[in-house]
Amino acid sequence: MGEMPSFQLGVIGALFLSVASSVSIVICNKALMSNxxxxxATTLTSWHLMVTFCTLHAAQRLNLFESKSIDMKTVILFGILNGVSIGLLNLSLGFNSIGFYQMTKLAIIPFTVLLETLFLKKQFSQKIKLSLFVLLAGVGIASVTDLQLNFVGTMLSLLAIITTCVGQILTSTIQKRLNVSSTQLLYQSAPFQAAILFVSGPLVDQFLTRKNVFAHKYSSVVLAFIILSCIISVSVNFSTFMVIGKTSPVTYQVLGHLKTCLVLGLGYTLLHDPFTVRNIIGILVAIFGMGLYSYFCVQENKKKQSVDLSLASQMKDRDSTPILSTQDKEISHEARKSTKNSLV
Incomplete structure (x- = not known):
């Protein structure tokens, strides 16, 4: 019983860290890129992952956590898959309008639900599906504007959705099946994610921006924001693995859309981005949908726990019944034998 409150506190802490760090890095990166x-973006992400690995390596050397070896083939494939998904998302943004890119991000939740239902046999109740629909509708109203379709952009978006969903499902599956923590998995996979993006990042960025990252003039202010972004990214990457490991890929995506609403709100408040009544309505609907999702998840978890306790109680009674029954039979047999001897 004592483990449940600590587990819940761990989940709440992971969710809070994920939201705070993600919103902070979005604002930092927006200032870095726009102002x-x-x-x-892709090259910057590779630097994020390299700094994350170096930080975790230092923490491991200080015995702050214990490194756990994982099958190298699994780690390499997992790292490459996550690196490719980040590159594809950036390419999708480059080839599509902002509205279509937001639709791509919205499609990750239903596709994740579909994959988990088909391959992991996970069941989602109608209430959960309804809450996800309300959430996605709200985010769509708040963030999706124009939808300009093109063949290359659509193909890139589909590949980005598939790789992102599979990568997040594998993050959860590997942690639970191999019994590794989020820190251990991130420590093992970060070098491979960083390597694939370090090689492909400059090429992707040059293709999208027509500029060379190595020829860019780095002022002291730009360097300061890059360092700040890399520092915040350690929390972002760590909390991402932690949230997926402690909850599920769907919950992580739901949290991601809450971040979108917060970024829209903070963008209007701090950066004076244009804001409309439509944005306000969409954010309120999305928050209501997330509230429904959280409520239904808590209710279903309580129901599952009560069922598990009931089954455990039944198993305990079942295990104890044969012993008592055998003892009763032995006592009854001795009594009959004693009565028979007295009659003789």
């Missing part, structure tokens, strides 16, 4: 003219 300071540094548009190299």
């Amino acid at each position: 300071l003219g540094f548009p190299f």
